[in-house]
Amino acid sequence: MSAIINTLASDFRLFIETQKAGFHAMAEAYKQMGTSLKEKKQSSNVVSFALQVPFFVLFSPLSAYLKAGEKIVIETYPLGRKNDAFQSRLFLYLLMVTALFIGLQPSPNPTAKLSFINEVVFLIALFAIMAMGLNLQTGLTGLVNFGVIFFVGFGALVTAMAMVKGGMDPWIALLLAVILTAIVGYLLAYPTLNLRSDYFAIVTVVLGEVLRQLLLAEPTFQTKVSGSQNTYIPELPGVFGPFRDSWRSVTGLPYSTFLMIFAVFVAFMVVVISQLIIRSPYGRVLKTIRENEVVTSAYGYDVFKYKAEVLAIGGAIFGLAGALLVWKRQTFVPELLLVTTTFFVWGAFIIGGKGNPRGMVIGAIIITYTQQVVRNISPTNRGSNFFIATLDSIFKFLVVDIGGAIFGEDSWRFVSEFQTGNVIIGLEAFQILIVGLVIILFMRRFEEGVLPELPYIPKKKPNLDKSSIWSNIEQTETSHGGTKE
Amino acid sequence: MTDPLLKVEGLRKSFGGLQALKNVSFALNSKEVIGLIGPNGCGKSTTFNVISGIYPADSGSVKLKGEEILNKKPHEINRLGLSRTFQYTQLWRNLTVIENLLVPPKNQTGAQFVNILRRLKLAKEEEILVEKAYRTLELLEISHVAENYASELSGGQSKLVDIGRVLMSDPTILLLDEPVAGVAGPLAQKIFDQLQKLRKSLGLSIVIIEHNMEFILRKGIDRIYVMNLGEVIAEGTSDEIASMPHVIEAYLGG
Numbered sequence: 004m005s006a007i008i009n010t011l012a013s014d015f016r017l018f019i020e021t022q023k024a025g026f027h028a029m030a031e032a033y034k035q036m037g038t039s040l041k042e043k044k045q046s047s048n049v050v051s052f053a054l055q056v057p058f059f060v061l062f063s064p065l066s067a068y069l070k071a072g073e074k075i076v077i078e079t080y081p082l083g084r085k086n087d088a089f090q091s092r093l094f095l096y097l098l099m100v101t102a103l104f105i106g107l108q109p110s111p112n113p114t115a116k117l118s119f120i121n122e123v124v125f126l127i128a129l130f131a132i133m134a135m136g137l138n139l140q141t142g143l144t145g146l147v148n149f150g151v152i153f154f155v156g157f158g159a160l161v162t163a164m165a166m167v168k169g170g171m172d173p174w175i176a177l178l179l180a181v182i183l184t185a186i187v188g189y190l191l192a193y194p195t196l197n198l199r200s201d202y203f204a205i206v207t208v209v210l211g212e213v214l215r216q217l218l219l220a221e222p223t224f225q226t227k228v229s230g231s232q233n234t235y236i237p238e239l240p241g242v243f244g245p246f247r248d249s250w251r252s253v254t255g256l257p258y259s260t261f262l263m264i265f266a267v268f269v270a271f272m273v274v275v276i277s278q279l280i281i282r283s284p285y286g287r288v289l290k291t292i293r294e295n296e297v298v299t300s301a302y303g304y305d306v307f308k309y310k311a312e313v314l315a316i317g318g319a320i321f322g323l324a325g326a327l328l329v330w331k332r333q334t335f336v337p338e339l340l341l342v343t344t345t346f347f348v349w350g351a352f353i354i355g356g357k358g359n360p361r362g363m364v365i366g367a368i369i370i371t372y373t374q375q376v377v378r379n380i381s382p383t384n385r386g387s388n389f390f391i392a393t394l395d396s397i398f399k400f401l402v403v404d405i406g407g408a409i410f411g412e413d414s415w416r417f418v419s420e421f422q423t424g425n426v427i428i429g430l431e432a433f434q435i436l437i438v439g440l441v442i443i444l445f446m447r448r449f450e451e452g453v454l455p456e457l458p459y460i461p462k463k464k465p466n467l468d469k470s471s472i473w474s475n476i477e478q479t480e481t482s483h484g485g486t487k488e
Numbered sequence: 489m490t491d492p493l494l495k496v497e498g499l500r501k502s503f504g505g506l507q508a509l510k511n512v513s514f515a516l517n518s519k520e521v522i523g524l525i526g527p528n529g530c531g532k533s534t535t536f537n538v539i540s541g542i543y544p545a546d547s548g549s550v551k552l553k554g555e556e557i558l559n560k561k562p563h564e565i566n567r568l569g570l571s572r573t574f575q576y577t578q579l580w581r582n583l584t585v586i587e588n589l590l591v592p593p594k595n596q597t598g599a600q601f602v603n604i605l606r607r608l609k610l611a612k613e614e615e616i617l618v619e620k621a622y623r624t625l626e627l628l629e630i631s632h633v634a635e636n637y638a639s640e641l642s643g644g645q646s647k648l649v650d651i652g653r654v655l656m657s658d659p660t661i662l663l664l665d666e667p668v669a670g671v672a673g674p675l676a677q678k679i680f681d682q683l684q685k686l687r688k689s690l691g692l693s694i695v696i697i698e699h700n701m702e703f704i705l706r707k708g709i710d711r712i713y714v715m716n717l718g719e720v721i722a723e724g725t726s727d728e729i730a731s732m733p734h735v736i737e738a739y740l741g742g
Contacts, residue, residue, distance in 0.1 A: 312601055
């Protein structure tokens with residue numbers, strides 16, 4: 004117990020120190036800003052100067068703050084964020100901060116709050132799972148996969164078909180989705196793995212779109228019956244039906260809370276499996292394939308076999324994500340298979356840091372939270388918040404003044420709907436733009452991701468006596484010579 | 489006399505219209521060090537690439553302990569005990585040096601996906617391999633960079649790590665493609681001495697490609713094959729080679 008308090012205290016001290024150094028550096032940066040802005044004003048034209056101002060006002064002090072903080076950290080933990088001990092602490096603290104943020108999210112009533120938490124945490128877990136599948140394939144093995152949504156969609160399709168058309172238990176459907184997606188991944192290796200990596204990437208991009216178009220054209224594979232009504236996929240019937248009922252009566256919480264907890268559990272398990280793979284000799288071989296596969300094969304490893312296995316393992320993880328998606332949405336329509344999902348998963352992958360499962364979780368948090376915050380700022384749950392009022396006026400300026408001038412009547416009609424409340428619009432329209440901006444901001448400062456890949460350093464260094472090595476060689480030499488003669 | 493360990497006969501390989509190898513034959517006996525020399529573009533590295541299975545050959549035969557290995561996959565050939573280095577040092581750059589050395593050892597339990605849960609056994613194996621890797625690095629006098637990324641090393645250090653990596657794979661036959669190019673003179677000498685020692689202690693058989701003829705003639709190599717324009721034009725001991733007029737002609741361009 005006292006050990007925990009001690010570590011917490013020392014971490015807190017380190018935190019205070021980094022903040023001190025960070026804010027000091029920030030103040031310095033602000034002091035220097037005046038002179039550097041003057042120089043810039045003289046040397047550049049009006050437009051480029053105007054574009055540079057936010058960088059100087061906002062980003063360069065922020066960058067100075069982060070750099071100074073990192074310098075302090077490196078004094079205590081060598082390699083900074085690439086230090087395993089520091090990284091695991093940082094990860095835990097980031098998780099706590101996330102929990103705090105989600106818990107403090109303002110909402111009109113407890114029910115809305117619970118449903119917000121269910122939605123956000125579920126999506127974070129789902130994106131973390133998908134990002135970890137991508138991490139195994141792209142981050143570790145170097146197979147560039149732009150077809151995340153193909154695998155996820157296939158898993159979702161299998162789950163939906165098994166439950167609705169096959170009448171199977173949802174848990175068996177989930178298992179079937181995992182197995183079949185893994186098999187599809189493995190079989191995909193045969194036609195594609197002889198391609199060079201960029202061509203493999205193109206194939207994967209196409210696959211997702213092919214699946215979506217196929218589903219649009221063929222109603223058999225939709226859970227939508229002809230006409231307008233969707234067939235909703237039942238909530239966990241079968242052997243787990245009684246479990247669901249008792250869950251409701253005992254905890255008094257909705258089904259989506261159970262799903263959220265289950266998704267977090269699955270994400271946790273996938274982190275554990277990913278860590279097991281990355282820290283084993285198996286993961287090491289995968290990394291060498293990423294770095295230079297010709298050399299890997301020259302050292303006795305069947306590169307094709309490893310790549311096919313990784314496509315299968317990653318496929319299984321994607322299949323799991325697809326099944327969860329169907330359980331959550333309770334329907335399966337081709338519109339679920341958006342290319343933007345692949346884009347968001349890649350965003351989480353890049354922000355988090357390739358080759359690092361913990362990083363995938365952080366990346367998923369950042370991407371999902373940005374999306375959700377953006378989506379949640381809508382007229383229905385607006386208050387007289389200064390921030391939101393400002394956003395509203397910016398939006399009105401963009402749509403009414405500028406948009407009206409360019410697009411004329413359409414824009415005006417849109418705005419009148421907006422003002423009567425028929426259209427819920429806020430930042431949501433800018434969702435992709437904002438997520439893109441977040442990715443750019445993170446990449447500027449964290450080139451290798453927030454939690455970069457850890458270098459392998461053996462925990463126990465062997466105790467080597469210098470003389471013993473040489474005598475060892477000498478001894479074997481004489482003993483060999485002895486037996487020969 | 490028994491069959492040679494590695495027997496290469498009538499190897500042919502062309503890239504489009506370019507006939508890289510016309511007729512390459514040589515033999516390597518057990519515990520022997522032979523040299524493969526020749527001017528630029530004579531097919532030395534191509535010979536290695538064909539033997540180790542990276543390029544398919546057009547025709548010919550490569551026998552390892554009497555078994556035909558031509559056109560087998562690189563990893564199958566490596567498992568038979570033949571390891572090689574590359575002319576342009578190709579370390580796995582974003583891995584640490586020690587990690588580079590931990591991949592080559594054969595038959596690692598943890599290299600199969602099904603075994604990743606056997607933590608205890610893996611930890612035990614890892615401990616042995618880590619010690620072996622550190623010993624290898626000590627031998628090559630670069631143990632101080634063990635925890636650095638391979639991409640941070642200098643050219644000479646990379647060469648040494650490459651040699652360390654090939655030694656970690658416990659080969660019976662070593663194909664070394666210019667092992668000391670870019671390594672400082674005294675250290676190059678030391679590497680050659682170490683290779684001679686290892687040959688005796690581990691029973692290695694080594695084929696060395698070396699561009700610098702002056703250098704290789706002084707290194708106590710058993711036999712030397714001289715290549716020119718995709719053919720072996722001469723064979724003999726260092727002294728014999730040094731006195732052959734057509735060898736000198738090939739090198740100096742007559």
